[in-house]
Amino acid sequence: MTALPTRRDEAWRYADLDAVARAWPLPAPEQIQVADGGKFARTIVQDKGGIQQIDLHLGANSIASLHFLNFGADYGRIELNVTLEAGADFALGAAQIGGAKQTLEIITTVTHAAPDATSRQIVRSVLAGQATGTYLGKVAVARGAQHTDSEQSVKAMLLDRTATANAKPELEIYADDVKCAHGCAIGELDAMALFYLQSRGLTPAEAKTLLLQAFVAEVFEGAADQETLQALALAQLEALA
Numbered sequence: 001m002t003a004l005p006t007r008r009d010e011a012w013r014y015a016d017l018d019a020v021a022r023a024w025p026l027p028a029p030e031q032i033q034v035a036d037g038g039k040f041a042r043t044i045v046q047d048k049g050g051i052q053q054i055d056l057h058l059g060a061n062s063i064a065s066l067h068f069l070n071f072g073a074d075y076g077r078i079e080l081n082v083t084l085e086a087g088a089d090f091a092l093g094a095a096q097i098g099g100a101k102q103t104l105e106i107i108t109t110v111t112h113a114a115p116d117a118t119s120r121q122i123v124r125s126v127l128a129g130q131a132t133g134t135y136l137g138k139v140a141v142a143r144g145a146q147h148t149d150s151e152q153s154v155k156a157m158l159l160d161r162t163a164t165a166n167a168k169p170e171l172e173i174y175a176d177d178v179k180c181a182h183g184c185a186i187g188e189l190d191a192m193a194l195f196y197l198q199s200r201g202l203t204p205a206e207a208k209t210l211l212l213q214a215f216v217a218e219v220f221e222g223a224a225d226q227e228t229l230q231a232l233a234l235a236q237l238e239a240l241a
Contacts, residue, residue, distance in 0.1 A: 011079075014134040014166045016103040019075035020051070029053035029081070036085075040064040043225055045232060049073025055081045058088035060114070067223040068094035070104050071236045077105040086114035092121045093219035097236040098131035105134040110150070112141045118149040124216045125156040127163035128240045134166040139182075143174040152182035157189065157215055159208075159240060208241040209234070 004024055005012035012020070030052075034040045036059035046052065049072050058064050062085075070076050082090055096104040110119050125133035133156060141148045156165035169182035189211055197207035213234055220229040 011107055011136060014103075014132060015077065015105060016075040019049075019103070023051050026051055026053065029055045029079070032056045034058045034062040034064055034088075036060045036062060038062045041066070041224060043067045043223055043229065044069070044078065045229070046070040046076045046078060047072035047232075049076045051077045051079070053079040053081075056090075057083045058085060058090060058117075060085045061087040063089045065091040065222060066093075067220055067229060068092070068106060069097075069229055069232055070094065070106060071097040071232075074101065075103045077107070079107045080109070082108070082110045082119070084110070084112050084114070084117035084119065086116055088114075088117045090117075090119040091222070092123075093221065093223070094121075094123045094135075095216045095219045095233055096123075096125040096127075096133045096135075097216070097233060097240065098126075098133055099128040099240050100131060101129065102131045103134075104131070105136075107134075108137040110137070110139045112139070112145040112148040112150065114142075115144065115146045115148070117145070119151070121152045121154075122219050123152075123154045124219050125165055126159065126212055126216065126237060126240065127156065127165055128159040130160075130162045130164075132164045132166070136166075136168045136170075137182075138170040138172060139180060141171075141173040141175050141178055141180065145175045146177040148175060148178040148180065150178070150180045152184075154182070154184045155215070156186045157212065158186065159189070205238075205241045209237050212237045212241065
């Protein structure tokens with residue numbers, strides 16, 4: 001039996017280890033294979049807590065898009081390992097919305113194993129109370145995986161000073177002709193924007209919700225169930241506001 005993780009394990013450093021122990025041992029990760037030239041799309045709404053693990057392999061010139069909304073129960077963790085073959089294209093849009101003492105995590109490893117593949121990850125977190133939101137995202141570019149094009153955009157919004165956001169976008173590159181970038185920002189709502197919206201007749205709660213809705217909206221673009229995801233996210237944001 002695999003030993004329980006500890007704080008020394010980077011991927012579990014910020015996890016709720018008591019909740020992990022209750023779920024241990026974990027079942028084998030779900031295995032998804034996308035054939036050469038194939039297409040795959042999935043939405044995951046994590047509204048009941050727990051730990052989900054997915055291994056996704058994209059064949060040559062295939063396309064995959066995933067959308068995550070992580071907001072349920074005391075502890076919710078989604079782990080995703082992606083391998084891209086030549087010319088594959090992968091996109092992830094993910095949002096985490098938490099309050100009280102929730103711990104929410106999205107952990108990704110995207111491996112560019114062959115040339116000419118692209119990956120895009122957009123992750124947004126909104127955290128209130130004593131909630132903790134974590135995104136750990138590694139992009140690994142193998143030797144020979146030339147013309148890789150990869151981007152990570154990670155932002156977190158803290159509604160209370162007692163909330164915590166952990167973000168670690170990471171690049172590990174062994175090829176010399178690539179375009180890889182990552183950006184990370186953690187902040188609070190813009191006071192001037194809130195004042196402006198309230199001056200136009202919105203209540204403080206309505207103004208806050210509108211700004212937060214705009215903050216997370218882009219992660220759901222392109223999803224087949226985009227309207228449903230936006231409605232679920234809005235309900236969670238209204239509860240925090």
